[in-house]
Amino acid sequence: MMTSPALLLILGAAGVPLLRGGRLRQALILSLPVAGLVMLWLLPEGTSASFALFGLELTPVRVDALSRLFATGFLVAALLTSVYALHLRDSLQQAVILAYAGTAVGGALAGDLLTLFVFWELAGLSSAFLIWAGRTERSYRAGMRYLVAQLISGLLLLAGTALRVQEGHGLEFSYLGLNGPGDALILAGVGLKCAFPLLHAWLTDTYPEATVVGTVALSPFTTKLAVYVLARGFPGTEMLIWVGVVMTVFPIFYAVIENDLRRVLAYSMINQLGFMVAGVGIGGALGVNGASAHAVADMVFKSLLFMAMGAVLLRTGTVKGSELGGLYKSMPQTTVLCMIGAASISAFPLFSGFATKSLIMEAVGQEHRTVVWLLLLFASAGVFHHAGIKIPYFAFFAHDRGFRVPEAPLNMRVAMTMAAVLCVGIGVAPNLFYELLPHTMDYAPYTAPHVINQLQLLLLASMAFTLLVRTGLYPPELRSVNLDADAVYRRALPAGWNALTRTVPRLRRTVGTPLGHCATALWDTTVRSSVNGRVIAPWSTHSMVWWAVLLLGGVLLLALL
């Protein structure tokens, strides 16, 4: 238990606000993820000592190839994010980033469902602070919506776990499948965190509301932990293939018309998650390898893109496509780094996305699922369109809006450079990265047909973009609100409730009056008083005694009948 990198990060994070000296604090922040990485790789494969709670076996640490890969990814992402956050004077955010990363690592190393639940909830709780750290009414509300989604997901996981224990399966966290009601509940909980279609709204709704650093820190952990749970518990589940396909396709349309560039990235994140979910759904060595490789690569390149947008937001105060443009003159380094991230997410050869996404496409191809393959291909073109071209184009090129701002702070550029080096490294030497994957496989990404195929796709997609922009058919960047599933709980439910509360008094006026004073009096004392909060206001003594007598009479009647 004590030799877990997760505990190291969480306990170390508690020390961050205590260190007042700037240098000392920065040293602690940087050393924690590095120390975590060293500790993780010194841990032997296998499970740690387990202990019993309520007669259930708990295994807090389990190291195998799959969990080590994800934990490594989380720690690398924690290091990148920490470097990126180094300039902050807000120790709360810096501490929360480390603690949040620690919970993700702990979740990846959890050997049983209860430990997983604990870290699952802690991850949701700690990350909410990254949204609240905006310290405005808007971010408070967004944080609350975020937290509710996270807690519901945790409750589903807990309920599923309880059902499994009830059925005698124990707490062990290995292949779960979809055999009983408990497994279905767990899948629903994971699906909520993994942003399954219609459950995704919390992600696109709240991620863009976090602080500059907060959005960067939110992107790698929660959703990838969900992918890990899927890869561990539900590989080869047929349903997940179609869920994944839907996830890759529908965000493209939203991403194209969205104006807030960080929200574009949030939609693009769902799309990338879709590839991973589809990979898990295919299952087998190649599918699971593809999903986990792509998850780790996504942690890096999606962070890089969010970092670039964060730097833009920090310097210009906006990430609206309609207000930005021409920044390449004042922020050249950020521009180049952002384009490396864009190339990686669009799977250009020699960049990380190419080496990892192709595993998933290959797995789909080997199963001869033509329709799925074609839809994923369409989604790949869409990715290039909105994330590969749209983000750099509208932020750094397009019309020059006259921003003359300084380049991003040094620590941000260092973090982005580190991420970019990783992206290129994985892309150039994929075989080194493949060594880390959970299953052994024989696969070479750089074959002539594959490279040519991918280049054709990318070139035609960029040609389409150019044509659309030239002919003016491209949807213009407008300051607008696009309807998504979150409208259900942000607008429709409150509106329905308002309508209900408006109709109730109206009905009372029209129906209640004819019934006469007697009925009205009864109505007043029972229904309206409870609606108007008489329950909360102090009760008079005689009504308390009346209740006691009523209860006594009622129970006596029930008992003696």
Added chain:
Amino acid sequence: MTQLPVLQVTIPLACAPLCVLVRSRTAAWLVFLAAALFSLTCAALLTEQVADDGPVRYRMGGWPVPAGIEFVVGDFSTPILLLVSLSAAAAAVYGHRSVAAEMDARRSTLLYACLCLTLAGLLGLTVTGDVFNAFVFLEISSLATYTLIAMGRRRRALLAAFRYLVIGSVGAVFVLIGIGLAYAVTGTLNMADLAQRLSDSGGNRAVQAAVVFVFVGLAIKMALFPLHAWLPAAYAEAPSVVSTFIAAASTKVAIYVLCRFAFTVFGASLVFHSMPGDRIGLLLAAVAMLVASAAACLQNDLRYLLAWSSIAQIGYIMAGVALATTAGLSAAYLHIMAHAVTKAALFGTAGLLLIRLGSVQLSALAGIGRRMPWTFAAFVVAGLGLIGVPPTAGFVSKWALVAALVERDQWLVLGALLASSLLAVFYVGRVVEIAWFREPPEGAEPVRPATSMVAAVWFLALLSLYFGIDPTLPDRLADAAASALLGTGGG
């Protein structure tokens, strides 16, 4: 050692007049502290003894039962003894500076005297093995509590105490009527004897009426919805030290007495199988969770908010009891302990804030988390325990309760419990948001709370954390208590 059960009760009882006689605030406080520490020691020794040698029976004055009064300390009462005396000790440490800040010296000695009386009453209620004696101790603790609440610093405290007095007396009379009916049928007052004689007269209407009277009477004392209305004002208007103590101990003891009557006097088969005790209990518990948590969300005063949350927590405990299974009772005991520790810490913090700010309206708390970081950190730790976030004691007990509900397929109650937990996230989160993220008012001086009070609050908060990380002790106590209640009777 053989006199421990009676010393446990009589020492605090004897300390009460002593508090009045010494006439000095500090001396009276020392007397109360000594009484609390003494009863804590007795409770610990008795726990050990019961765990080793089984139940301890003490015959008052050597009179043979059933004619004489008998004290019984079994596995079912030791957790409650520990809990009551521990919260009294914590309240004593907390109380010295709190009482000094809230009232004048003359009334302080009276307050300590009443605290001693409440402690004696609650402990006596826990150990007695005689139903009429239980009524007497119930009245001792209740009368002392009415007085304590009336000492609150606002005039509204008088009204709260008066209303509690009226409804509390009604409850006591109901209990007395119930006891009288049982006596009329069996002709005995000793619990063990009653249990034996009642087992032959299951279908008797008078016995069933007795069950109903005792149930409703104790439901008033434990503030089970819809008989809860006395509680919010009583807790919120009482002096801080009093609300810290009674929020931890008094309703919990009422629940314990209900368990004692239901399982070891009337018998589970009569209350829960021939009569619809389980269904009525679960229904009221579920409604209590939902309504009280929703009401807590609408409060604007921190102490009223905490009091409403207590009513919801009573619902959780009642759900465990009404299941009448080993798992359910064990979960109820766990939650009794977890909630007592948590809620005492929360009311203690509220008292600290009240002294420094003069008000605990939520609007007055803006930015207080940054001006009193240690105090408020304790509030957050205890608040997480109230929601049931791991690793706190609240999580352990809620987990046990969920497991017990699942075991009996009570999905609706489980749903109510989960909804109520979500509401708890909301009302605790609301306080945390105001205290941490709102700007403090301009020109406000950073304030320094009294160390002894903060220490007491932190002790309780850390205890809740400790029991969340290593729940072996409460778990063992709760399991033993549940099996003792459901087993042969024991008393």
